[in-house]
Amino acid sequence: MYRPLLLTLALLGGSVIHTQAHAQVSVADIPALPLSGGARPSTPAAPAPATPVTPSTVTTLPAINPPLNQPHTARLEGPQSVQAGQTNMWTVLLTNTGDAPISLQHGACDVKFEVLNAAGQVVRAAPQDTICTLQIVPTNVAPGETGELQKIRWEGRNDQNQPVPAGTYTIRSVFNGDGVLIRPADFMVAVR
Numbered sequence: 001m002y003r004p005l006l007l008t009l010a011l012l013g014g015s016v017i018h019t020q021a022h023a024q025v026s027v028a029d030i031p032a033l034p035l036s037g038g039a040r041p042s043t044p045a046a047p048a049p050a051t052p053v054t055p056s057t058v059t060t061l062p063a064i065n066p067p068l069n070q071p072h073t074a075r076l077e078g079p080q081s082v083q084a085g086q087t088n089m090w091t092v093l094l095t096n097t098g099d100a101p102i103s104l105q106h107g108a109c110d111v112k113f114e115v116l117n118a119a120g121q122v123v124r125a126a127p128q129d130t131i132c133t134l135q136i137v138p139t140n141v142a143p144g145e146t147g148e149l150q151k152i153r154w155e156g157r158n159d160q161n162q163p164v165p166a167g168t169y170t171i172r173s174v175f176n177g178d179g180v181l182i183r184p185a186d187f188m189v190a191v192r
Contacts, residue, residue, distance in 0.1 A: 060125040064176055076090045079189065084165070089153050090171065093148060104180070107132060107136065111173055116172060124159055150175065156191050164191055
């Protein structure tokens with residue numbers, strides 16, 4: 001019976017070892033290559049520190065479409081102080097700062113929002129499975145004019161449907177429809 005030889009290469013002081021197929025060679029038998037210059041570290045290198053994620057970068061909002069390429073501003077308008085557990089409405093306003101009209105044909109639920117606490121944690125995430133009508137909403141804003149894009153409603157509750165504690169909260173919203181993304185400025189609200 002023919003037993004082929006297995007050629008195993010290992011760096012042991014620059015020598016090559018020939019061994020039969022049944023011999024075992026472990027990775028531990030192979031010495032580490034020296035660092036350039038021949039020096040070896042006396043202690044293992046510490047891992048690089050993780051890049052911290054600032055709370056303002058954490059979001060549950062969609063960001064699929066490219067930004068609206070016409071000059072505009074967007075903002076939320078509504079109460080700045082609310083009672084926890086009570087329903088309140090904010091309007092997403094779109095101001096056309098360009099020379100051409102802005103015309104959007106979008107769905108009735110294309111504005112999503114989330115609420116962050118003072119520490120920057122999302123306490124009320126943008127809902128993922130909302131039931132919306134298939135209604136198409138036209139939004140037309142002439143140059144120099146401001147128009148309503150959509151309304152949002154928040155009851156001063158968290159994702160567990162519990163009233164949030166008193167404090168300052170940030171409402172962050174985004175319009176993601178008709179092939180464009182519009183990001184209104186964040187809105188600060190005090191909850192009593």
